[in-house]
Amino acid sequence: MLSLEMRHLATMRRAARPTNVLTTEPKYRRIAEDLRAAINNRDYLHGDRLPGENDLMARYQVARMTARQALGVLLNEGIAVAHKGSGIFVRDFDPIIRESLTRLSHDRWARGASIWSADIADRELQVTTRVREDAVPGHVAPLLVLDVGDHVCVRERRFVLDSQPVMLSTSYLPADVVRGSAITQEDTGPGGTYARLAELGHEPTRFREDVRARMPQPHEIEALGLFAFGTPVIEIVRTAFTEAGNPIEVNEMTLDASAYVLRYDFEA
Amino acid sequence: MLSLEMRHLATMRRAARPTNVLTTEPKYRRIAEDLRAAINNRDYLHGDRLPGENDLMARYQVARMTARQALGVLLNEGIAVAHKGSGIFVRDFDPIIRESLTRLSHDRWARGASIWSADIADRELQVTTRVREDAVPGHVAPLLVLDVGDHVCVRERRFVLDSQPVMLSTSYLPADVVRGSAITQEDTGPGGTYARLAELGHEPTRFREDVRARMPQPHEIEALGLFAFGTPVIEIVRTAFTEAGNPIEVNEMTLDASAYVLRYDFEA
DNA sequence: GAGTGGTCTAGACCACATC
DNA sequence: ATGTGGTCTAGACCACTCG
Numbered sequence A, B: 001m002l003s004l005e006m007r008h009l010a011t012m013r014r015a016a017r018p019t020n021v022l023t024t025e026p027k028y029r030r031i032a033e034d035l036r037a038a039i040n041n042r043d044y045l046h047g048d049r050l051p052g053e054n055d056l057m058a059r060y061q062v063a064r065m066t067a068r069q070a071l072g073v074l075l076n077e078g079i080a081v082a083h084k085g086s087g088i089f090v091r092d093f094d095p096i097i098r099e100s101l102t103r104l105s106h107d108r109w110a111r112g113a114s115i116w117s118a119d120i121a122d123r124e125l126q127v128t129t130r131v132r133e134d135a136v137p138g139h140v141a142p143l144l145v146l147d148v149g150d151h152v153c154v155r156e157r158r159f160v161l162d163s164q165p166v167m168l169s170t171s172y173l174p175a176d177v178v179r180g181s182a183i184t185q186e187d188t189g190p191g192g193t194y195a196r197l198a199e200l201g202h203e204p205t206r207f208r209e210d211v212r213a214r215m216p217q218p219h220e221i222e223a224l225g226l227f228a229f230g231t232p233v234i235e236i237v238r239t240a241f242t243e244a245g246n247p248i249e250v251n252e253m254t255l256d257a258s259a260y261v262l263r264y265d266f267e268a
Numbered sequence C: 001g002a003g004t005g006g007t008c009t010a011g012a013c014c015a016c017a018t019c
Numbered sequence D: 001a002t003g004t005g006g007t008c009t010a011g012a013c014c015a016c017t018c019g
Helices: A002-010 A027-040 A053-060 A064-076 A106-110 A192-199 A218-224 B002-010 B027-040 B053-060 B064-077 B106-110 B192-199 B218-224
Strands: A080-083 A087-090 A096-099 A125-135 A151-161 A164-174 A204-214 A233-242 A247-256 A260-267 B080-083 B087-090 B096-099 B125-135 B151-161 B164-174 B204-214 B233-242 B247-256 B260-267
Touching: A027 A053, A027 A064, A053 A064, A064 A080, A064 A087, A164 A192, A164 A218, A192 A204, A192 A247, A204 B233, A218 A247, A233 A260, A233 B204, A260 B260, B027 B053, B027 B064, B053 B064, B064 B080, B064 B087, B164 B192, B164 B218, B192 B204, B192 B247, B218 B247, B233 B260
Parallel strands: A096 A260, B096 B260
Antiparallel strands: A080 A087, A125 A151, A151 A164, A164 A247, A204 A233, A204 B260, A233 A247, A260 B204, B080 B087, B125 B151, B151 B164, B164 B247, B204 B233, B233 B247
8 A cells, every 4th residue: 555655756746837836736626636537447337335434534645634635536527426424325227218209299199198108117206296376487588488477387306217306397387378277287188288288278399498407506405415525417408489489378388407417319 | 603502502403303302403504504594694695605614613623624615515506616725605506508410410410500509599619629430439339330440530529618618528420430531630621520521421400419427537627627525527429320320420518517507409 | 353444523735716 | 015716635424235
């Protein structure tokens, strides 16, 4: 183990940065680099336990806080996850592929199939739904071309796959349009919201998805059961338009980025 | 300020968790919550300086490391950015919208326009390109239906917008196909790589984009000039197929998630 | 019970930015 | 010159997990 440290002391002086002749990386980062290199080198595989705080303190002769800082780097990078009382483990990435274009093809949802069926095959999906009517949020109003104070039907859903929450979804529809339809019920019936909209004469035919990634807020960490560090969320804002080009629904989705790959297929 | 702390001591005992009757949030998190709430409450606006370590130590009567930990939460959430020697500031989000579908429409790139022109209007874009030939990387080989050991033309590009690096792009093409064409040059000529592929009888007509988000690796932090904390990257793997359905190019893109929104428009 | 990560204290020195 | 964040030490107690 000492030889390990000697090697790193030898590589401590690195290529010069702007002003100084010698720039030394902070200790915690060099420790993190070692661990990262070892992981990339397959010394530790998915699920393997990494050296803990005490190991690193002994190996590198540093204080506990410095060892923690080094491990914190890997947690922040999402390369490792901490299990309290047990250790820090290498993380893997085995995502759900979300087929985005074909999912919304007319023949699929018009027949009554869930738009989710293509994505997750035969894995067990549980959905909890809450519906309410409320004033349109400020950031949604312009997307639906509504005025502040106008009311919307708000459908909040939480998707749990194999007992693992994977997505939060909040859908906004003009209250005047959907009032009295099954859209205001928890169960929207066969074909879901879009089939009901079609029956109401507002069939959605064009879609826009705006995708961004960011770090989660605490309530999202809790609702999605994310690890406290290193897991971004993907935010999708989908707007559905009628043939006439009028927006009829806005759906804000928040996805655990460690669980998803979004797939978009299209033609030139 | 004392009253502020008193309020929080009052709300310190929270809704019960699994076993314990009383669960107390760690100090650093309650401090972080205060700051987050203040930001959401518009007490601090984009670019405003937040209370620093010394402020928080005095306000909350905690040690420096605890105050640092609280600020670290906001940095990790990407809500704030640290400027050494100056302070910690509220961050904003003013993204480039990347129009993904129309960008690749045939008439656009066939006419010689850059696929980027639609995205960024008249802002100044600089591209640095490196081209080389190499053995196909293991993770790319199956996408291009190549065997290990087969060679590919590798085009590495770095896009800098208004002196801010925003995207890294690595494109792989079968070496046998593109050898001798302008694709192996830094400047691929009018219409770019796809126009040259068309001339070679391998016109791409179908595209697949797989999108994921993750935390950046150190070399990506450096290459993209990211803040060290709180900024995920978006990874796009685009595969281009010919009319016959054969993959002809794989392009791995890495985007600063704080700089981009991906927009996908499509029809039912 | 021994080991793990999670939180916290009370100091210290440094590089950097601003005035 | 002062204040800022960045790094680091050397302790401590806790809750949790596992054998």
